[in-house]
């Protein structure tokens with residue numbers, strides 16, 4: 098099939114198509130995928146367009162009820178509310194009349210599928226509004242035909258078209274005429290000042306399901322005759338299964354089958370508890386390969402890397418070496434972060450039903466398309482045989498980008514040819530892999546005439562070098578001699594994205610380092626930052642003005658520098674995922690340990706589409722970041738995780754949680770992401786506050802280890 | 810395998826399971842009451858909280874044999890119309906993010922208000938500390954419990 102790039106005159110087709118419904122009403126097909134991808138591709142012949150090409154619909158019934166089908170998986174980031182808001186705004190309907198439904202995701206019905214992420218709203222901003230505006234234009238046109246008066250004299254409000262004499266007609270009465278009209282191009286979008294839905298707080302669309310315990314998550318999925326599977330995996334990374342004995346497990350009533358697959362052992366039973374119990378009784382022998390590293394050996398190797406020369410250069414501008422030689426003094430420090438598991442509250446799970454005719458997959462996954470492909474390859478099945486349906490997710494944080502458990506579920510079901518739900522125990526979830534990689538940064542800067550004249554950052558990581566896209570972020574542009582180099586060691590531990598990838602720890606290193614520099618220069622850290630921003634003289638990927646504004650705002654909100662007695666503040670500001678964030682953490686030291694009392698945060702994410710959802714994301718990101726900075730760490734001994742459940746892996750709890758105050762900068766700029774950007778700056782703001790309070794500089798995460806400050 | 814008679818949400822049930830099976834899995838796998846969630850299985854996260862004779866209890870560690878004859882309430886039975894003050898407050902403040910921990914949070918919070926009609930902020934923070942929220946919706950949960958306790962404010 099021939100594809101072509103979207104150009105102006107055919108662009109509209111990639112967003113909208115209308116059909117009259119047999120049941121009454123009109124269906125507008127909206128192509129979210131085209132809407133959100135940078136380069137929309139679409140079929141080049143009109144007759145080839147059908148509803149299977151579209152993956153979201155606006156349905157207007159003859160009674161005026163509007164249904165918007167949301168195609169995106171909901172992982173708690175709120176897209177199921179915020180994306181339909183964009184359509185409803187321009188369509189001009191009352192939000193209370195809108196029903197949002199999760200579109201079913203299966204390959205026969207939908208062409209393309211996409212996962213969420215902090216970029217969804219940013220990319221959907223214009224196209225989705227345009228689809229709403231186009232539908233509205235057609236309804237206006239239909240009213241003009243109905244009343245035989247010019248369209249220009251009409252206006253819309255909350256699901257009605259009005260005449261200047263006050264007479265009105267509902268959208269529902271117009272849909273049949275509207276459906277037959279040509280889809281207009283070049284519709285005009287509303288000005289932000291005219292918004293009635295965007296910018297007004299809207300609640301979570303699933304709230305009633307959640308507060309009444311409806312079965313909306315993957316782990317709740319169930320069909321008749323379904324079996325339950327648990328998996329025994331190698332206790333340490335790098336181990337190979339030698340043999341196993343399941344005779345004890347098979348004695349348990351309800352155990353159906355125990356078998357080996359892909360270096361694992363599947364334990365299948367007629368309920369979850371029996372599967373979990375039988376799993377514990379399997380006696381397995383694993384190769385014990387002495388060459389597998391523990392965390393302390395990895396630490397040593399990474400320090401050797403940082404001291405050595407085997408780096409790959411990511412970015413160089415001017416000459417850091419020469420600048421350092423001319424500097425009056427240089428500051429050089431190393432910052433360290435551990436492996437982190439994601440610990441989604443809902444453990445990994447997936448449903449698979451493999452039969453000769455088809456493969457049915459249902460569950461919580463951020464990457465349905467990729468997982469479908471992996472299953473197709475693994476089972477040797479055609480993509481068209483496989484359907485994927487997505488459920489609401491009990492957290493993602495990047496873990497559900499990896500569909501390893503989807504493939505496992507499919508393999509188990511394929512072997513038994515029965516519907517199977519694979520469920521991880523918490524221990525499986527924490528020890529089964531895919532972690533934020535362990536990373537260290539060494540930063541070196543030169544100072545001359547009270548100015549920072551050079552900045553050289555070196556990264557050493559396990560398995561993934563993280564510092565890729567951020568190389569042109571601040572302080573690039575503010576310091577002319579600038580260089581970034583990366584290196585890594587390799588082993589069997591699986592790593593991947595973790596909430597705010599790269600920035601989550603890079604921000605800690607960089608923002609702690611700038612605090613250290615300010616102390617050296619004996620300048621207030623905020624004054625120093627504003628001065629550096631004012632000196633930016635290169636083209637950067639951040640706006641100096643927007644960055645400076647959030648910093649000034651947070652300083653004002655937190656009453657920077659004027660805390661009550663025994664309270665200490667730390668500052669940090671970071672630009673990531675296209676959003677500007679500045680934070681101030683306020684602490685007290687009690688028994689030599691920090692107690693976080695308040696966090697202030699100023700955010701510029703452009704237009705705030707849904708203030709209620711936005712606040713949840715901002716506050717959640719900060720507390721999540723605080724919790725992981727204080728306690729988060731997964732250590733290994735000979736490749737084996739040292740802890741495996743919440744008794745020894747500490748997550749932040751309510752009684753340790755500060756109150757978070759956030760300000761959003763008022764803006765007409767296009768909206769940017771919010772799921773991630775408030776997390777990165779908070780670790781450094783806390784470390785900087787601890788320094789202010791105690792004179793102790795923490796350069797290693799987590800800050801509290803064995804109930805004491807973790808001083809490297 | 811043994812037979813057990815259970816009283817859940819004022820309804821009577823009979824199940825035939827291994828006596829050691831935790832109530833959590835009886836609810837979820839045998840009785841299709843899926844609102845009670847599995848988070849850790851070791852009594853650390855609170856996702857599986859139900860009311861046992863009115864007290865907040867972790868169902869993941871509670872063998873079914875131990876609860877026969879007790880009054881059990883799960884999230885599904887907290888109110889008929891989703892109108893328990895805690896549920897109303899949760900909606901008013903739009904508390905949940907991913908929502909997975911919330912059934913457990915709601916059951917702990919509602920048991921607290923049963924016992925203490927007007928808890929202070931510190932009492933709320935203390936009572937709720939057994940419930941982990943990985944999305945860290947703690948600020949909102951805290952406010953919502955206080956709001957639920959203040960009937961006048963809640964209904965305005």
Ligand code: FES
Nearest residue numbers: 848849852855869
């Ligand atoms: S599942 Fe029971 S406390 Fe975590």
Ligand code: FES
Nearest residue numbers: 907908942943944
């Ligand atoms: S809302 Fe996601 S774990 Fe609490």
